[in-house]
Amino acid sequence: MLELKNISKKFESPALKDLNASFEKGRIHLLQGRNASGKTTLLKIIAGCLSPDSGEISLGGKALPSRNYPFNSFSLAFVEGRFYEQISAAENIKFRLRLRGLSLKKEELLAGAERLGLGEKELAEIPAGLSLGTRQKVSMLGALLSKSEILLLDEAFAVLDLPARERLAKTLREEAASGRTVIFSSQTARGLETFSDRFHILKDGALLSPETPSYD
Numbered sequence: 001m002l003e004l005k006n007i008s009k010k011f012e013s014p015a016l017k018d019l020n021a022s023f024e025k026g027r028i029h030l031l032q033g034r035n036a037s038g039k040t041t042l043l044k045i046i047a048g049c050l051s052p053d054s055g056e057i058s059l060g061g062k063a064l065p066s067r068n069y070p071f072n073s074f075s076l077a078f079v080e081g082r083f084y085e086q087i088s089a090a091e092n093i094k095f096r097l098r099l100r101g102l103s104l105k106k107e108e109l110l111a112g113a114e115r116l117g118l119g120e121k122e123l124a125e126i127p128a129g130l131s132l133g134t135r136q137k138v139s140m141l142g143a144l145l146s147k148s149e150i151l152l153l154d155e156a157f158a159v160l161d162l163p164a165r166e167r168l169a170k171t172l173r174e175e176a177a178s179g180r181t182v183i184f185s186s187q188t189a190r191g192l193e194t195f196s197d198r199f200h201i202l203k204d205g206a207l208l209s210p211e212t213p214s215y216d
């Protein structure tokens with residue numbers, strides 16, 4: 001269980017306000033809210049990329065430090081991806097896994113890529129030569145191959161076409177069934193209501209009832 005207690009973060013104005021939430025292991029959690037509602041800030045705080053101004057995060061009943069997280073516990077992927085533009089998509093993934101102390105065989109890379117509809121041609125391209133949707137798939141692939149227990153996916157379905165959305169949904173269901181916790185953000189729950197196990201709705205930095213989906 002991942003638990004957040006009284007998490008607050010302020011930039012020029014409050015981004016998160018005394019937020020409490022729990023995320024069950026092996027479940028798919030939708031973090032839904034409009035633009036600037038605090039979704040990306042919250043994912044970055046969970047991942048340890050940002051420190052909250054106040055509050056506590058615990059994993060498995062143990063409080064996590066504000067810095068120096070257990071590196072392999074979390075993996076964060078953004079809609080536009082974060083890449084080194086001088087090397088191929090495949091080399092980007094391999095490099096990031098090496099930072100985690102992981103090696104990757106070619107057959108493992110290709111098997112993971114096939115799950116998301118990626119081929120060797122796309123993996124051999126430098127990121128600048130890829131479409132936004134393909135860059136997003138590469139970013140998601142890196143997270144999936146990280147072996148982290150919690151996947152944090154920012155706007156995971158935002159720029160994908162219908163076949164790609166269906167592949168990603170199937171893949172994330174399989175990952176949750178294997179015991180991984182999936183937390184993904186979206187500006188709308190429409191089309192994702194039957195896929196997600198739990199809704200967590202953010203509005204102006206505050207968390208509303210997770211049992212009440214919003215389709216605005």
